[in-house]
Amino acid sequence: MxxxxxxxxxxxxxxxxxxxxxxxxxxxxxxxxxxxxxxxxxxxxxxxxxxxxxxxxxxxxxxxxxxxxxxxxxxxxxxxxxxxxxxxxxxxxxxxxxxxxxxxxxxxxxxxxxxxxxxxxxxxxxxxxxxxxxxxxxxxxxxxxxxxxxxxxxxxxxxxxxxxxxxxxxxxxxxxxxxxxxxxxxxxxxxxxxxxxxxxxxxxxxxxxxxxxxxxxxxxxFAWDLLKDNSTVLNRSEDYKIEGTVEEGAVIHGSVSIGSNTVIRSGCYIVGPTMIGNNCEIAPNVVILPSTTIGNNVSIGSFTQIQNSIIMDNTRIRSHGSISNSVIGLNNSIGPYFVAEDKENVRIEMEDEIHIAEKLGAITGDDIKIGHRVLMKAGSMISHNCQIESGKTVSRVLPENSIVV
Incomplete structure (x- = not known):
């Protein structure tokens, strides 16, 4: 057939x-x-x-x-x-x-x-x-x-x-x-x-x-539905294997997959279900909590915490970040002290209608550059090819090619 x-x-x-x-x-x-x-x-x-x-x-x-x-x-x-x-x-x-x-x-x-x-x-x-x-x-x-x-x-x-x-x-x-x-x-x-x-x-x-x-x-x-789908599949998957390097002093609990040429540095704390792709660099003292997927060629700086999120390929996240219930697109460069704030029952206007996301942080498209100490409010979305200067707060939808200064 x-x-x-x-x-x-x-x-x-x-x-x-x-x-x-x-x-x-x-x-x-x-x-x-x-x-x-x-x-x-x-x-x-x-x-x-x-x-x-x-x-x-x-x-x-x-x-x-x-x-x-x-x-x-x-x-x-x-x-x-x-x-x-x-x-x-x-x-x-x-x-x-x-x-x-x-x-x-x-x-x-x-x-x-x-x-x-x-x-x-x-x-x-x-x-x-x-x-x-x-x-x-x-x-x-x-x-x-x-x-x-x-x-x-x-x-x-x-x-x-x-x-x-x-x-x-x-x-x-x-x-x-x-x-x-x-x-x-x-x-x-x-x-x-x-x-x-x-x-x-x-x-x-x-x-x-x-x-x-x-x-x-x-x-x-909707885009935020990916988080629930991701969690469902991670919980049902049997495709977990560790191919990369886990340094002594890193702690891994539950079902965790680590791709080839990926390095998990000492002091990291990772709880499954979690999948980390190939060629990633997870710096010391990073915390990755359940229902998180991290794509290929991703680097995450020290003292960053990520939970219930999707981080796509070729993204760089600097130190001291906090990302929860969020979707981060391809080729993003995110500065230190970045916070994607989350909350329950987020109201989002789309096509002249109000929709409710049960729990949501932020969503970014591809090719985003974000400076240091940027706060994204729950439900905010950044479209393709945007730039946000340091110290800014984003609380709405940014259209393509936006620059926030």
Missing amino acids: KAVILAAGEGIRCRPLTTTRSKVMLPVANKPILEHVIDSLAKNDIKDIILVVGYERERIMNYFKDGVDFGVNIRYVHQQTQLGTAHAIKQVQEMMEEDDRYFMVLNGDNVIEPQTIRNLIDKHSGNVTILTTKKEHISGYGVIIASGIKVTKIIEKPTSELSHIINTGIYIFDQGIFERIEHTPISPLGEYAITETIQQMIDDGMEVDQVVTRSLWIDAV
């Missing part, structure tokens, strides 16, 4: 992290979200993969290439204009062969595990099978109304809680789906949605079934 992974979108609600990368390339447990999807497919012996790419596609293609390093065969289709999920699926029609009776479609921006895929493979039936899962809070998701395994209605983003069974966006289709897509009406938003195609099939009496999974399926709707 071939797998088609939809990876063309930007992920606007995950800005500022998606200003320079697609949402599928955001890291969870030191791997892009898309890599978790590909790994789950490979472990189910689904190795013929088509990636539908668009926004920042070069970054995806440069990372995964032909897939050989990930144990799969990857081909790419460019969706030049993002006109919805049905339109994206239609792009792969010419890459299907006659003996491809069924194929799987997945979103590249949901973290899943191998068993999630196995649940669908073992029980798929009919013209369409939808993988569903139960969720307490359904806001922002499409829900499924079903009688047993038979799906009777798909409702996108309902205003009332008609069902707690949500559509994961993972499907198995037969090739008849391509003809059905041709008759999909365009939505008021100017898109062709695969859920509309499937609803038409249901209305026409075709067989559309569901498989409910209890296995891992998590979504990062």
Whole structure:
């Protein structure tokens, strides 16, 4: 069975992290979200993969290439204009062969595990099978109304809680789906949605079934959701190993992974679950607390404390810092005595709506330069390529290329 992974979108609600990368390339447990999807497919012996790419596609293609390093065969289709999920699926029609009776479609921006895929493979039936899962809070998701395994209605983003069974966006289709897509009406938003195609099939009496999974399926709707996803995957992971150097006098508790050529200096105190990448320098007396991931080529200065945070590749954090419940992007240079303040129930305005982050410090994009003694208030966000001079306090969203003096 071939797998088609939809990876063309930007992920606007995950800005500022998606200003320079697609949402599928955001890291969870030191791997892009898309890599978790590909790994789950490979472990189910689904190795013929088509990636539908668009926004920042070069970054995806440069990372995964032909897939050989990930144990799969990857081909790419460019969706030049993002006109919805049905339109994206239609792009792969010419890459299907006659003996491809069924194929799987997945979103590249949901973290899943191998068993999630196995649940669908073992029980798929009919013209369409939808993988569903139960969720307490359904806001922002499409829900499924079903009688047993038979799906009777798909409702996108309902205003009332008609069902707690949500559509994961993972499907198995037969090739008849391509003809059905041709008759999909365009939505008021100017898109062709695969859920509309499937609803038409249901209305026409075709067989559309569901498989409910209890296995891992998590979504990062907003940038701060990455922290919860990261913690979940770290707690479930078995991929912990120490390849670098841990000096005498450093203390390590719990599940901690330390990459090759990384040095943990004496006096450090690290509590898992924590992952530290390759070629990192963790100076003496650094404290790293649970649910933290540190990427490759990162240096952290003495007397800095980090907890429940994501630090991306090629970032330098000087001494005496305090970072909690925060996401720090690529290529950041952060001066000494930096504080990312955190608190609970942070109100954040985005797209003229107020959203609540349960607990959040700060979020920075890529290529940020921060001087010494800078305070970032809870919920503040710094976009790509900003510079903040020493002694400043940031308490709001800074747009790209900002300079705070």
